[in-house]
Amino acid sequence: MKKTSIIILIGLVLGILDLIPLFLANAPLFNMVSIIAFWLCATLFIYKTKFFNNNAINGLIIAVLLMIPMALAVSASNPKDFLPMMVMAIILGPISGILLNKFGI
DSSP states (O other): OHHHHHHHHHHHHHHHHHHHHHHHTTOOHHHHHHHHHHHHHHHHHHHHOOSSSOHHHHHHHHHHHHHHHHHHHHHTTOGGGHHHHHHHHHHHHHHHHHHHHHTTO
């Protein structure tokens, strides 16, 4: 249970960090809920999937792979949103891997 709580907490913190640009852009509530759900799932996948022994690289790869379909779907209606979404995955993915490692998960 402790591991699950830490994974959820890390996902929520990363989701909240990713919300900062959405608040500044006055994004719809659905987009904000979607990004929180994304980081909760991404953190769980980063915990469960190991491509490399380096947790930061592992977090980067998994976050980017998970973000690509979502960014493509969003960019169909807003092409300018693709790059910021990918940049946030590139920044926050490794942070997720590092935090999971720091907490011994």
